[in-house]
Amino acid sequence: MRRLLLCVPALLLAAPAAAQTPPAAPPAVSPAPVTAAPEFRARVDALADILSGKGDYDAYFSDEFRAQIPKAKFDEVNAQLTSANGPFSDLQRLDAKTPWSGVITVEYRDALVDMAIAADPAGEHKVIGLRVLGATAREASLDAVGATLRGLRGSSGYVLAKLGGPAPQVLMQHNADTPFAIGSEFKLVILAELIRATNAGERKWDDIVTLDGKELPGGGYHGKPAGTQVSLRELATQMISISDNSATDILLKTLGRAKVEAMMPVIGIKDPARNRPFMGTAEVFKLKGIADLRRRYLAQGEAGRRAMLDGEVATTPLSAIDHALFRSKQPLSPDTLEWFESPNDLVRVMDWIRRNTEGPKGADARAILSKNPGVPALVASKWQFVGYKGGSEPGVMAMTLLLQGKNGDWYVWSASWNDPTQPVENGRFAGLVGKAAELAAP
Template sequence: MRLLPLLAAFLIAAPATAQTAAPAAAQPVQPDPAFQARLDALIPILSGGGDYAGYFTPAFQAQVPQATLQAVTAQLIAGNGKPMQILSVSQETPWRATVRVQYEKAVANVLLVADPAAPHRVGGLLVRGFESAEKTLPAVESAFAALPGDVGYAIARLGSGAPQLLKGRNADKPYAIGSAFKLVILAELVRATNAGERTWDDLVTLDGGTLPGGVYARKPRGTRVPLRELATQMISISDNSATDILLHALGRAKVEAMMPVLGIADPARNRPFLGTMELFKLKGVAGLAERYLPLDEAGRRKLLDGEVAGIPPILINATSFTQKIPNRIDTLEWFESPNDLVRVMDWLRRNTEGMAGIEARKVLSVNPGVSPDVRGKWQWIGYKGGSEPGVMNMTLLLQARNGDWYVVTGSWNDLQKAVDEGRFASLIGKAAELSAP
């Protein structure tokens, strides 16, 4: 059970088993003839057919069985139409290239890596994301409106006063936002460091308590970790163990106190401010949510600090996550409207200016959340997103080349089924690209 980090790339197959560094020479790299043969056979593979056994290395086949690959390609086709043709190839080495593949509704960026050793089968296939086929902001807005379930978004310009909403849909409606809630924890850390209460080098000593999945889940008791590292892991890869350590270290009460400061219109809906392990237990332990939800705030805090804290993770049933079934996303989640998230990013922008904000902006910009083509439209990008079955959010803080600031944020909730993350990411990316002045 986990909240999925929203990265610039969506991994659908095993990473490359044999990769070599790109040469430093300026001359264009030519594909080996055997690699060209693999390129020529890529469209049938992405269509769910082709010679699976002859195309992929044994190591790849062990990690990604044919049925798994077919399920993934079917999902991509459902969201983007059939793969039609290769548009371009950017060769990094004779055995490795980034390939732009035209689907019926979008363009995929695909990393393809073949084994330099005969018989030169493919050991790496990575779909890094889709470029939306929409060409204008009105077309993007129409595509958002056509998605099943409930979608809200906001495109805003930031300045010296209140944010100016340029485009929006349901911009004041709260949505489940997944791991985008971690921006509130980051904001409390920024406030505390700006006030001199903390430094980015302060160390947190792990107490050996139970943590959700992540880098620190198996670290021994007594391990010391700087706040900078925890924040970076929490934002860049959405590490849940780092998140819960930071929430505990900074204090739930102080994080909750930040919500009205940030401009979140209904902070009471997010109190008590849940950690990730607490949410997993509430969603995954039989009968617990039914007892938690009817309680008032005081009763919920008592249950969290007592019974919930003592429940071993082994009792969590992760079925809803592994089977991608929405699970109480309208009652057990973190909730913010698109305009709330605009104000959160605006507060972070205002409070990370100058030398004091260098560390926070580094944390926000490690994972830009969008493709290189979109990144090229902007001077600087900060990003956080989140998802679970039925939930997806992407929120971008963007500085234009002329110095102006913008936020592009969107949330998609569907109570009935998992959302198409690739399609939503492509639309948010296109909205960010088209919003650049």
């Protein structure tokens, strides 16, 4: 249920505010290439020792950087990079943006990782900013990406389909009809109901929701006082672009669980019964985080589960959750307590959204869907339109892209990876999905 950004949030290395802003792109026409200062180049070259665990951390980074990222935290993030991408190999190249900042491509066994780096022009020229921008898998063909995805531990599935005919035309697939836990991709169903309602004139994107002050899960609206007003457009934007759980639950309540459930067969979900009752994020957090509640809920049929959601689950405070279960970062019933859709389901969902957002009336929904492209900017630049929703929790990773080629053709690329026994490698998976999107561009 966590949001998926350009790269996994845990892999972001913070820096002082001035250094956190990515370097500005060079002008379209430049009289001369930017040359890195020799001292900056030396700092960049020394990054190899830092990433290999052999460098002097205190001597390399500025005091301000180390205040925000102590060495123990850096080592943890560095270990995550290695886990996701294989062992560090080499520094490939530096693209200088200014004499003291640029983007460096770092070579790992399984991926190329771009990092923004900046050094202090004064004093000892210590590094004041280092941030992971994105990873690109090393696979050179769609077949190679598919083979790697098929070889992931646990279970995986994917489909690349071309849209526009009577039915999606499958170009490559594996376990495409197998339902997988999909995390926050379930929020596409809520978006679809909002699209239906606005298209039908039942609601408007500018309609205002007044919060009642009741408990909400984490997100931008958590703790907001009763009387706070927010538009449907803002809620949907936050739900899709940053996977805001509080926005999601407000929208689910506002639109109505029954109407959201009714959309599942309409938009092409083959087995909607598996997702009924359609849960909100707070409900899932409570069920996953309170063992006895989870056990009794899973023992019920649909009617019993509805009764529990409307009664005991609704009245149980979020403070009753055993947060140690989440801090362990181990999978919590992803095979039984989740939202489930197959890759082909998600192709049909995205195709329904595409068809029902054509023309001016669809501008709001398409803007929302494309706000976070889910893939590196270089990959997104190969397409005319990139719409995205992903989802993750320990043991679950899923990413679905609605893509329009520069020739006008439409595609969907959807992939899922589940392992109920241990966490999946989010960064590695995201790199493979991004690489496939790059290679699939017509």
